[in-house]
Amino acid sequence: MDKEWYYAEDGTSKGPLNQAEFDALVENGTIRRDTLVWQEGMEDWLPLGTTATRTGQDPMPPGAPRVDAEDPAREDANSFMGALKDGFARYVDFRTRSTRAQFWWWVVWSVVLGFAASIVDSLLGLSEVGAVNGLVSLVLFLPSIAISVRRLHDIGRTGWWYLIILVPLVGWIVLIVFFCTATKEEVNQWGPPPRR
Numbered sequence: 001m002d003k004e005w006y007y008a009e010d011g012t013s014k015g016p017l018n019q020a021e022f023d024a025l026v027e028n029g030t031i032r033r034d035t036l037v038w039q040e041g042m043e044d045w046l047p048l049g050t051t052a053t054r055t056g057q058d059p060m061p062p063g064a065p066r067v068d069a070e071d072p073a074r075e076d077a078n079s080f081m082g083a084l085k086d087g088f089a090r091y092v093d094f095r096t097r098s099t100r101a102q103f104w105w106w107v108v109w110s111v112v113l114g115f116a117a118s119i120v121d122s123l124l125g126l127s128e129v130g131a132v133n134g135l136v137s138l139v140l141f142l143p144s145i146a147i148s149v150r151r152l153h154d155i156g157r158t159g160w161w162y163l164i165i166l167v168p169l170v171g172w173i174v175l176i177v178f179f180c181t182a183t184k185e186e187v188n189q190w191g192p193p194p195r196r
Helices: 019-027 080-089 100-123 131-154 159-166 170-180
Strands: 005-009 012-017 036-039
Touching: 005 019, 012 019, 080 100, 080 131, 100 131, 100 170, 131 159, 131 170, 159 170
Parallel strands: none
Antiparallel strands: 005 012, 005 036
């Protein structure tokens, strides 16, 4: 007798499912690679991509392409306003990809917001302290790193390349070249090419 499957959806357990029902849910995308699943004999719930869940298949390797993933970016992420909204919506997303337009519109927003914060500091007499500018920089810090890492993923490079920024001058030049590089059109380990 086949063991029954359970899967987690919105924090609740669904199941039991026989193998055929389970495979059908995998095929239609209800159960994705990152969905937690459990079957009798497993010590704990695990993501589908790390378990040998489908009949006769080995577990997916950790670096396997995320072909089942959808582009998590907003529909308008490649526009001026959309890039700002998408940047804040995915401020801790270090696992997917972002296009050149998404990255460079975010850079434009960062410059505009920094300039506006400096003006506010001057008007409030805080230009020596730079309190508003410091606050804006703090708010933009994590989303800026996240979009930089996603941009590196988009050209097929690991996010660890971002640390080259620590090399004076040369690091900045290398990163600017990377950030200007065109999107790799093939699926890579960080997902399918983002929408344009």
